[in-house]
Amino acid sequence: MIHTSHLVKQFGSFKAVDEINLEIGRGEIFGFLGANGAGKTTTIRMLCGLLKPSSGEIRIDNLDIIKHSEQIKHKLGYMSQKFSLYPDLKAIENLQFYAGIYRVSFEPALKRLEPILEQFGLSSILKTLTQDLPMGYKQRLSLVAALMHDPPLVFLDEPTSGVDPQARREFWQVINDLAQSGKTIIVSTHFMDEAEYCHRVIIMQDGREVALGNPAELKQEYGSANMQELFLKVLGVSDAKL
Amino acid sequence: MSSAGVITSFIKKEFRQIMRSREMLIVLFALPAVQLLVMGFAVTNEVKNLRLGILDYDRSASSRDLISSFSSGDRFQVVPVSESDNAAELISAWKAQLVLVIPPDFGADYQMGRQSSLQLVLDGIDGNSAAVANSYAAGVIADFYQRQSKTRLHRAPLPRLSPGVQLISQMSFNPDLKSSLNTIPGIIAILVTVTSMMLSAISLVKEKELGTLEQLMVTPVKRYQLMAGKLIPYLIITLVQLQVAILLAGLIFGLELAGSYFTLILFSVVYLFTSLGLGILISSRVNSQQQAMFFSWFIMVVMILLSGFFVPIRNMPQSIQWISFINPLSHYMTVLREIVVKGSSLAQLSRELWILSASGLLVFGFSVLSFRKRV
Numbered sequence: 001m002i003h004t005s006h007l008v009k010q011f012g013s014f015k016a017v018d019e020i021n022l023e024i025g026r027g028e029i030f031g032f033l034g035a036n037g038a039g040k041t042t043t044i045r046m047l048c049g050l051l052k053p054s055s056g057e058i059r060i061d062n063l064d065i066i067k068h069s070e071q072i073k074h075k076l077g078y079m080s081q082k083f084s085l086y087p088d089l090k091a092i093e094n095l096q097f098y099a100g101i102y103r104v105s106f107e108p109a110l111k112r113l114e115p116i117l118e119q120f121g122l123s124s125i126l127k128t129l130t131q132d133l134p135m136g137y138k139q140r141l142s143l144v145a146a147l148m149h150d151p152p153l154v155f156l157d158e159p160t161s162g163v164d165p166q167a168r169r170e171f172w173q174v175i176n177d178l179a180q181s182g183k184t185i186i187v188s189t190h191f192m193d194e195a196e197y198c199h200r201v202i203i204m205q206d207g208r209e210v211a212l213g214n215p216a217e218l219k220q221e222y223g224s225a226n227m228q229e230l231f232l233k234v235l236g237v238s239d240a241k242l
Numbered sequence: 243m244s245s246a247g248v249i250t251s252f253i254k255k256e257f258r259q260i261m262r263s264r265e266m267l268i269v270l271f272a273l274p275a276v277q278l279l280v281m282g283f284a285v286t287n288e289v290k291n292l293r294l295g296i297l298d299y300d301r302s303a304s305s306r307d308l309i310s311s312f313s314s315g316d317r318f319q320v321v322p323v324s325e326s327d328n329a330a331e332l333i334s335a336w337k338a339q340l341v342l343v344i345p346p347d348f349g350a351d352y353q354m355g356r357q358s359s360l361q362l363v364l365d366g367i368d369g370n371s372a373a374v375a376n377s378y379a380a381g382v383i384a385d386f387y388q389r390q391s392k393t394r395l396h397r398a399p400l401p402r403l404s405p406g407v408q409l410i411s412q413m414s415f416n417p418d419l420k421s422s423l424n425t426i427p428g429i430i431a432i433l434v435t436v437t438s439m440m441l442s443a444i445s446l447v448k449e450k451e452l453g454t455l456e457q458l459m460v461t462p463v464k465r466y467q468l469m470a471g472k473l474i475p476y477l478i479i480t481l482v483q484l485q486v487a488i489l490l491a492g493l494i495f496g497l498e499l500a501g502s503y504f505t506l507i508l509f510s511v512v513y514l515f516t517s518l519g520l521g522i523l524i525s526s527r528v529n530s531q532q533q534a535m536f537f538s539w540f541i542m543v544v545m546i547l548l549s550g551f552f553v554p555i556r557n558m559p560q561s562i563q564w565i566s567f568i569n570p571l572s573h574y575m576t577v578l579r580e581i582v583v584k585g586s587s588l589a590q591l592s593r594e595l596w597i598l599s600a601s602g603l604l605v606f607g608f609s610v611l612s613f614r615k616r617v
């Protein structure tokens with residue numbers, strides 16, 4: 001689904017992303033882990049065509065991201081790290097707008113997403129102004145908005161920051177279901193417990209890959225009891241600030 | 243769904259946001275009212291109680307007659323002057339705004355039917371008022387000669403006015419030189435420019451600030467769809483505001499449209515491509531709403547100063563006149579005045595139509611190109 005080779009992003013003389021090679025398959029939940037400034041967002045922004053790589057190649061569904069950007073845009077949904085729906089529109093109006101932008105009919109799309117809306121408890125707040133929603137609901141709404149056009153590939157940049165553990169578990173339940181239904185999910189997070197939900201993770205530091213693999217296998221390889229311990233070990237720090 | 247569907251989604255969304263924001267209602271209704279009231283009454287070049295100093299070196303019956311025709315009515319207020327004063331000093335000491343110098347042989351020449359030279363000295367510090375004062379004075383003198391020639395039953399030629407004194411042409415369309423007729427179209431032109439430029443600049447920058455623009459950039463939406471979706475609503479809003487302003491101008495100042503409403507709207511739409519384009523151009527260069535406001539105001543002020551609104555363009559230095567020529571606002575203002583006051587037709591304004599179309603094409607095209615899709 002996603003293939004990158006020697007992916008580099010340079011801001012001036014500063015390398016925010018350095019030689020990242022990825023091979024991500026269909027239906028996979030792929031996690032980006034790393035401390036602040038590790039380069040997670042920068043990588044994701046390149047993968048969904050928002051940033052032009054300084055060098056290296058990105059192919060999505062075997063299509064070059066630069067040459068076939070228009071075609072690729074229909075295939076991906078993106079939920080940015082910063083909440084970015086229109087605060088002065090009602091929840092449902094935001095969904096309507098994105099359906100319109102992606103040229104899909106709204107009613108069928110809403111019907112298809114009904115189970116998720118129910119699971120998220122969003123059905124009852126669709127008529128509320130987005131700015132009046134609590135953070136947890138805003139984030140769930142963002143995810144639904146990113147799914148309006150039923151994209152096979154979904155990017156979620158720290159979708160659960162600032163949300164309570166219960167809501168996070170529910171969120172991951174939905175992510176899991178989406179992957180089950182064949183969607184590829186790229187997610188970044190600061191929460192190590194969430195890494196356990198991923199099929200594979202990449203741990204980044206200063207733009208470089210320091211570990212890549214299945215969480216269970218990585219833990220075994222490094223002899224760590226949990227992801228937190230593993231994370232600290234691969235970064236070579238005793239007290240990493242996450 | 244088609245490309246039109248995408249644009250419709252944008253338009254729907256913009257209008258929902260507009261209808262929900264109180265600021266927008268203020269822009270639509272309060273702004274025209276306040277601008278018209280404040281600027282309409284404050285920036286007036288309808289001149290009353292002009293302080294007129296008269297240096298009468300003749301002191302004949304004829305000169306006293308002339309003086310009394312100046313003092314009747316409320317246009318001139320004759321200020322006392324002494325024998326030793328001179329015109330330039332009276333004006334620089336702010337004692338008089340204009341000085342009429344009656345030469346020693348005025349009465350005698352007049353009785354003999356000979357030509358004599360009256361001198362009119364004007365304070366040119368405010369070009370518009372000076373031009374108006376000049377034409378008032380010329381009018382009074384012309385009246386005086388006509389009246390006298392009728393009663394005395396012999397014709398006296400009109401005295402020549404000093405060089406540089408000209409009658410201004412608006413007189414034939416606005417004989418009372420009613421200031422509102424001249425300023426109101428100017429105010430409306432400014433209003434339309436401010437609104438459209440600010441709205442488009444701010445609305446796009448706001449999406450940058452909110453992060454919604456980035457969200458749009460991952461969608462397959464095309465640059466032209468985004469532009470059209472943003473600009474059509476603001477075009478409509480500005481036209482509604484223009485309508486409100488014209489209605490208010492009618493209610494407050496009794497302004498009546500001499501020309502065709504269709505021509506007015508046509509020119510406004512053409513002009514809006516320039517002003518909305520400027521807004522986009524600003525928004526693509528800045529990152530916050532404050533910066534957008536600042537640059538819009540800056541450009542506005544320059545455009546207004548060079549538009550002939552405060553100082554007539556022909557009173558400006560030649561080089562500045564050239565800059566004014568490329569100022570689209572000055573052309574739009576001219577067009578509004580022509581349509582509102584003179585009732586000029588589309589055919590008579592074809593030169594302006596070409597200029598404004600070219601400007602719209604240029605500015606708008608450039609702004610669309612410079613609006614980068616990748617943020």
Ligand SMILES: Nc1ncnc2c1ncn2[C@@H]1O[C@H](COP(=O)(O)OP(=O)(O)OP(=O)(O)O)[C@@H](O)[C@H]1O
Binds near residue numbers: 036041081
């Ligand atoms: N447009 C830019 N110009 C210059 N430097 C940038 C730019 N965007 C990001 N950076 C820098 O690149 C580095 C990586 O940033 P990035 O946002 O990818 O990190 P992150 O892993 O997502 O961090 P966080 O967990 O805080 O979201 C940071 O040091 C950041 O300051």
Ligand SMILES: [Mg+2]
Binds near residue numbers: 040081157
């Ligand atoms: Mg980030």
